[in-house]
Amino acid sequence: MLDEIDVTLSKREVKERVHGLPDLPGAIQGKVVMRFAPGPSGPLHLGHTRVAIINDEYCRRYDGTFINRIEDTNPDRIDPDAYEMIEEDLKWLGVRVDKTVIQSERFEIYYDLARELINMGKAYVCTCPMEEWRKLKEEMKPCPHRELPPSVHLDLFEKMLARQFEEEKAVVVIKTDLDHPNPAIRDFVALRIVTSMPHPRTGDKYCVYPMMNFSVAVDDHLLGLTHVIRGKDHLNNTHRQEYIFRYFGWKEPWYHHYGLVSIPETILKTSTVGKGIKEGEYSGWDDVRLGTVRAMAKRGILPEAIRAYWIDCGIKDVDVEFTWDSLFAYNRDLVEKAADRLFFVWDPVPIDIYGVERLESYAPLHPEFPERGVRRQVMEGEPIRVYVVKDDLELLKERGKIRLKDLCNLEMKDGRVTYIGNDLSILKEKVRIIHWVPQNSIPGEVLMPDGSIRTGLVEPIHKNEDGKLVQFERFGFARIGQSSPKMIAYYAHP
RNA sequence: GCUCCCGUAGUGUAGCGGCCAAUCAUGAAGCCCUCUCGAGGCUUCGACUCGGGUUCAAAUCCCGACGGGAGCACCA
Numbered sequence: 242m243l244d245e246i247d248v249t250l251s252k253r254e255v256k257e258r259v260h261g262l263p264d265l266p267g268a269i270q271g272k273v274v275m276r277f278a279p280g281p282s283g284p285l286h287l288g289h290t291r292v293a294i295i296n297d298e299y300c301r302r303y304d305g306t307f308i309n310r311i312e313d314t315n316p317d318r319i320d321p322d323a324y325e326m327i328e329e330d331l332k333w334l335g336v337r338v339d340k341t342v343i344q345s346e347r348f349e350i351y352y353d354l355a356r357e358l359i360n361m362g363k364a365y366v367c368t369c370p371m372e373e374w375r376k377l378k379e380e381m382k383p384c385p386h387r388e389l390p391p392s393v394h395l396d397l398f399e400k401m402l403a404r405q406f407e408e409e410k411a412v413v414v415i416k417t418d419l420d421h422p423n424p425a426i427r428d429f430v431a432l433r434i435v436t437s438m439p440h441p442r443t444g445d446k447y448c449v450y451p452m453m454n455f456s457v458a459v460d461d462h463l464l465g466l467t468h469v470i471r472g473k474d475h476l477n478n479t480h481r482q483e484y485i486f487r488y489f490g491w492k493e494p495w496y497h498h499y500g501l502v503s504i505p506e507t508i509l510k511t512s513t514v515g516k517g518i519k520e521g522e523y524s525g526w527d528d529v530r531l532g533t534v535r536a537m538a539k540r541g542i543l544p545e546a547i548r549a550y551w552i553d554c555g556i557k558d559v560d561v562e563f564t565w566d567s568l569f570a571y572n573r574d575l576v577e578k579a580a581d582r583l584f585f586v587w588d589p590v591p592i593d594i595y596g597v598e599r600l601e602s603y604a605p606l607h608p609e610f611p612e613r614g615v616r617r618q619v620m621e622g623e624p625i626r627v628y629v630v631k632d633d634l635e636l637l638k639e640r641g642k643i644r645l646k647d648l649c650n651l652e653m654k655d656g657r658v659t660y661i662g663n664d665l666s667i668l669k670e671k672v673r674i675i676h677w678v679p680q681n682s683i684p685g686e687v688l689m690p691d692g693s694i695r696t697g698l699v700e701p702i703h704k705n706e707d708g709k710l711v712q713f714e715r716f717g718f719a720r721i722g723q724s725s726p727k728m729i730a731y732y733a734h735p
Numbered sequence: 736g737c738u739c740c741c742g743u744a745g746u747g748u749a750g751c752g753g754c755c756a757a758u759c760a761u762g763a764a765g766c767c768c769u770c771u772c773g774a775g776g777c778u779u780c781g782a783c784u785c786g787g788g789u790u791c792a793a794a795u796c797c798c799g800a801c802g803g804g805a806g807c808a809c810c811a
Contacts, residue, residue, distance in 0.1 A: 280811045315810055371809060379737095412809050423738035424809040433809040453811050475737060477806045500741070501804065512788085553760075554747060560804050565759050572792050578775060584771095609774070646770055665769040674770055714771040735772070 262552060265299055265468050267495055273305030274467045277336070278457070280312045285330035285509035287504055287532040287563070291470055291551045295499075298552060299468065302465040308464055310342045312457070314450050316440040320515065326526070330534040334544045342464065344456050345442045351451040352402065353444040354459050355413055355432055356491075360393045363488045364431060366397035368411045378427050380419050387428075401434060401449050408436045415455070417484050430594040431455035451636050454478055458485035464492040470556060473498040478672055500560040507532035507563075529731050530692050540690070541710035541720030541733040546572035568660035569734035576710050576718060576733075583605045583616070583706070584646075585685060585713035585730075587697035588631040592623035592677075594651065597660035600625055604647035606704075616700060618679045624658075626680050633675040644668065645677045646714070676714050685728030699728045 265273070275296040279289055282529050300307040309331060313319050320326075331338055358364035367374055369384045378572070386394075401411050413432040423626050432451050439445045451459075461469065461482070466639075467480075476498050486493045499675070508514060509532045517523045527535035537547070544625040549571045554561060582605070594600070603615040620627070627645065639654050644650050647662045650672070661667075669675070682698035689695060699713075706721045710733060713719055719730040 264746055430809050558741055570761055668769055712773060
């Protein structure tokens with residue numbers, strides 16, 4: 242009896258593990274605090290979704306707290322709209338945000354802790370020219386200011402705050418180990434001066450700005466982070482931040498750095514995209530050519546598909562290559578049963594059908610669920626004109642016979658197309674099936690992710706499909722943006 | 736140049752000393768299907784980077800080589 246229970250339990254555990262993330266070391270139900278920390282330079286893109294979703298998954302698993310921390314400490318790279326866009330994107334992704342923290346509202350906190358560090362002799366104000374300081378560091382040598390007493394630095398720091406220094410003329414530096422073998426770890430800048438541009442939120446109220454490694458360490462502690470999961474590109478940052486934790490005697494969160502993702506052939510870089518939008522190259526942040534969350538939403542990629550993808554990908558240290566095919570497979574799985582079928586004829590050419598006066602079609606909205614209804618088209622008169630894809634007409638010319646799906650069979654002789662019944666047994670002769678649209682179809686275009694546009698005709702739609710993902714038979718899944726007067730759709734995937 | 740991280744099929748993933756002549760997904764190829772270049776069914780292809788060592792036994796542990804990636808910013 243006991244044995245039996247054990248077996249079922251272990252089998253289930255194994256099954257769950259295969260498709261799930263590993264457990265977090267030291268995670269206690271209800272006590273986990275994690276974060277997502279984007280810079281507000283634009284809306285979220287595919288690269289952001291991994292860290293957001295992984296952290297959200299763990300917060301859900303452990304009933305933890307998810308903090309969305311906006312790292313807006315570089316006024317040069319802030320899009321004021323981004324604050325709101327990030328929030329919207331997270332909502333769309335299904336990420337449950339418990340708390341939002343904006344770093345530009347916390348300058349005083351950073352200043353106070355900077356004073357403390359200086360006081361402890363763990364930080365100093367350096368007024369060396371940038372290059373000299375950097376060069377000395379490379380040679381593992383201290384700059385002339387490094388060993389001056391804290392009181393001097395405290396004084397200089399207050400002068401920084403009082404705008405007595407120009408931009409680039411003074412910085413607060415955290416002492417680490419100048420002889421550290423890793424050059425990336427030696428003394429690093431904690432706060433700098435920015436006066437050349439106002440901050441979109443705080444204007445020119447503050448001129449001393451914390452650097453990422455300083456504000457991150459401070460906030461990770463103050464906000465009570467228990468676990469930090471992020472990309473491997475932050476590995477050295479973590480080492481730097483650890484110095485700050487040690488100096489203050491703070492308990493470090495559990496860190497994990499997963500491998501980098503390379504996303505092929507996708508335009509992600511926020512600054513490039515922002516510029517492209519301004520110049521009219523892209524229609525906006527949701528341009529279907531982009532890798533933004535908004536673009537994916539527009540195309541009909543479901544957030545659940547993105548989530549499934551990243552969970553499957555896991556959090557290993559190995560660098561991974563993103564593949565659209567896999568994401569599409571997840572999406573297709575989620576969407577296949579819901580998507581109505583429609584005929585979209587690209588590169589349309591007319592065919593006049595002789596030998597029949599009336600044709601009526603009953604194509605199902607979904608082949609597996611006939612109860613959902615049919616797309617009924619009635620055509621009368623002789624000849625009856627329909628439109629087919631240009632290549633399909635060539636196929637008819639070549640083979641002599643063809644079947645119009647859910648309508649009838651055709652034969653072509655001497656350039657004239659004749660109705661030859663509606664018997665499905667014709668398929669045994671290996672006759673090919675093509676799709677078609679009636680004469681009263683709607684002009685339409687499908688925007689492809691590569692920037693091209695497929696223009697053609699879409700069958701008259703008797704149902705409101707706007708905003709929904711449909712499947713254009715023999716073409717692929719696409720999301721309908723509008724269906725009149727002209728149909729505009731956005732291609733998702735095959 | 737220095738430092739760190741990593742190496743299982745095309746891609747992602749499971750396995751982490753014997754159950755592995757290596758899992759699953761995706762992809763590719765082919766076939767089936769009275770109606771899609773979708774779904775479904777069936778079949779096939781395809782990987783433990785290499786070399787030493789430890790061990791009765793290694794994809795799994797150790798060392799080295801090779802390969803890939805990241806950082807060395809008054810960006811995040």
